[in-house]
Amino acid sequence: MAAAALCWALRAARQVLPSPCPRQVRSYYVDWRMLRDVKRRKTAYEYADERLRINAIRKNSILPKELQEVADKEIAALPRDSCPVRIRNRCVLSSRPRGVKRRWRLSRIVFRHFADHAQMSGVQRAMW
């Protein structure tokens, strides 16, 4: 049991593969929720083609309905994390689920922090 708990703790600290780049590399995700989001993205990527094809059969007026029902069952049988709807665009640095700007993938607080320190290229305080 203790070993299993340790394993889980290690998995939370996802190690990045050893790469030759000499800069600092983040080797932990911010929190577990971010980790789960990452897992969902990976499985969604893997099953994307299959889901697309099965959905093409389902959303169809030409094929017989029986076939479409079978396709419904098949798509429901796929792992739950494989659907793209479950992905949440969290902030990359703070894992905040809300207030995230898509262009920068940052939450509003982090974005403001960096913009005020002049670390966002091309971002200026609005004044008109």
Next chain:
Amino acid sequence: KDKSAASKDSTPEGAAKRQEHGAETPKQQLLDIIGSMKVEVSYKKKLQQLKASEKKKQAMNKLEGLDSEGSVTQGIPEDTQGVKPLNPELVKAASAVASSLPHNKKQTESELLAQLRRHEETTDKQKKGGTIDLRNVISEMTIKRQSPAQRSARISGRISLQLDEDGQRIRPERSSAQSMDSRRSLKVGKRLNIFTKASTEPEHALKTVSSPTIWDLEFAKEVAAVTAQPPRNGFEEMIQWTKEGILWEFPIDNEVGMEDDAEFHEHIFLDKHLEGFPKTGPIRHFMELVICGLSKNPYLSVKQKVEHIEWFQKYFEEKKELLQEI
């Protein structure tokens, strides 16, 4: 100030003695002027004079028998042994200058006369052997002149050659003539492949070992890590980033990483892949729609499209029993 006073004292004496000698020719007037000129002694000049005095001592040791003792006044001094007689006017001028200077007049006079003699010797040498030296110099100059002219020709030739190759070969004859003229450098050497894509040339070096061992790879990695200096400037940083893949390569190639060798007809005309399907019925209808959609898709490669169709084939074959019930 004391030295200037001393010079003033000496100059009227000299002037008086000159006037005693006799008729005042214009030359003597010049000499009087030189003699009456004041000498402003500054610290730098003192140093120079000290150095000059040392040199004069050396000159005195070198030269032989300059009888200038007791001849503060004018008078043609006696010639040294085996030396050409100097111009008497120059000698007079030298003696006047020496008298005007505050230091030891005998030494200054002897030094000036020695310098005059050296000048005479150099002029004589130039007169005798001048033409030969000039010829040598001119010939040398011609040889040297070719290289800068050649360099400019080479640069212009390179530019013109590249233009010709990139555009159209307008005058290949002239370019070949230029390359022949400038002997070496136009068509020799590796191409840099800056503006044209590098054609993958077959490697000339034959590798005896087929694949490098793990130890070789590790050693190579170690060497690279040790020799990798931190970038000294922004350019080196950008080079490093380009190698790592962070920065794109310029000029930007829109088709980096996308090597689709297929022609357009392979993308559009996908009917041949539909041979496994029944020719009539809803499935055929469905697949034709699928193919219509794929032919309009520019983002998938031909392989991916073929895989797409094959998946559908597999799927419908698995569902054959179901379909036959319907």
